[in-house]
Amino acid sequence: MLEDKNQERTSLEKLGEFGLIQHLTKSFKLNHKSTLKGIGDDAAVLDFGGKKAIVSTDMLVEGVHFDLSYMPLKHLGYKSVMVNLSDIYAMNAIATQxxxxxxxxxxxxxxxxxxxxAGVALAAELYKVDLIGGDTTSSTKGMIISVTAIGEANEADITYRNGAKPNDLLVVSGDLGGAYCGLQVLEREKEVFKVNPNNQPDLSPYTYIIERQLKPESRKDIKGLLQGLEIKPTAMIDISDGLSSEILHLCKASEVGCNLFEEKIPLDPTVISACEEFSIDSTLVALSGGEDYELLFTIDQKDFPKIKGNPHFSIIGHMTDKNEGANLVSRSDTKIPITAQGWNSFS
Known part of the structure; x- marks a missing residue:
């Protein structure tokens, strides 16, 4: 669906900065007792009592992180929130603001x-987080977005990147590679549209992977799922830059090595068919694609019976001694050193 070019337009000058903030945020309600003061003063006031506060910030820049020729603004608002909430959930914490x-x-x-x-509001409503502030300013070119997410956790529940031990199992939620494949479809259709603006593509076969790119979901549910299984991860990280980069982050922080088994990497059937269509290797897409926002974590081997066969998780490898390095074990049982080929915004 192309946007209606004849929509009514209201100049931002008419409202001014404070009028704009008030207009855009007037319908946001506060859900958490910890939000003592939200929007409307010099700063928000939060009270977490005995809990620890978790804070993460991400910036998204037009032309670098998103393309408005196929990214609807409502989806962009939603995704901007998801990118940040994912970091909070990767700490085994609850996002609150x-x-x-x-x-x-x-x-x-x-x-x-x-x-x-509207996209920000939908994300805030579904994920039960309070919008408590921000800033608006002018840009000489395009759109720049910065979101800060705040969460809370009991100190005993917080999971860092540095707790993995040799022989721990490496586990991932969901499936990988979908967001990158969705991006390939959107980029291809953008080029087709340039040549023939009247062309209306049939994107129905690609619904899942396009949604993984345009409207990803953060894994708010993982904390509860693991608690229900009585599992406390030893280390955890979210998959924003690709599986290879995140594994190397875990290995470096925990001072361990890793064996990742290619045949165990979870791939949705639509990802496999899209990779065949685009003549790209599905393993490479999972390793380097990024933007899946699944959670990658390690667990003690004794927890294997608790997680074995669980449809939400895939055991994709195990941690080793640091001296063994981080390796991909191919389907032909060859060890290949893992290199970080994930997203690099400066490349």
Whole structure:
């Protein structure tokens, strides 16, 4: 669906900065007792009592992290929140608040920002987080988004990257590679559209992978699932930059090695068929694609019976002694050193 180019446009100048903030955030309600003061003062006030506060920030830049020719603004608002909540869940914590800051050029009318904030509002509602502040300013070119996510956890529950031990099992939630494959489809259709603007592509076969790219979901459920299984991960990280990069982060922080088994990497059938269509290797896509926002974690080997066969998780390898390094064990049983080929915003 292409956007209606004849929509009514309201100049942001009419509202001014504070009027704009008030207009865009007037419908946000507070859900958490820990939010003593949200939007409307110089700073938000949070009270976590005996719990620890967890904070993470990410920035998204037009032309680097997103392309508005196929990314609807409502989806972008939603995804901007998901990217940040994922970091909180990767600490085995509960996300409670977000701040959203945007810089936009004068090509964006009020209605465009309303769309963006509608996505933010949907994410806040579904994931039960409070929008408590942010900033708006002008940009000379395009759109820049910065979201900070705040969460809480009991100190005993917090999971860092540095707790993995040799012989721990390496586990991942969900499946990998979908977001990258969705991006390939969208990029291809963008090029087709440039040549023939009247072409209406049939994207129905790619619904799952396009949604993985445009409207990813953070794994809020994993903390509860693991608690229900009575499993405390020894180390955890979210998969934003690709499986290979995240494994290397865990290995470095925990000072261990790893054997990752190629045949165990979970791939959705639509990812496999898309990889065949684009003539790209599905393992490489899972290793380097990124933006899946699944959780990668390690567990003690004694917890194997608790997680074995669980449909939410795949055991994809085990940690080894640091001297053995991080390796991919191929389907032909060859060990290949894992290298970080994930997303690099400066490349």
């Amino acid at each position: 977000i701040t959203v800051s945007i810089a936009v050029s004068n090509r964006f009318p009020l209605e465009a920002l309303e769309e963006f904030y």
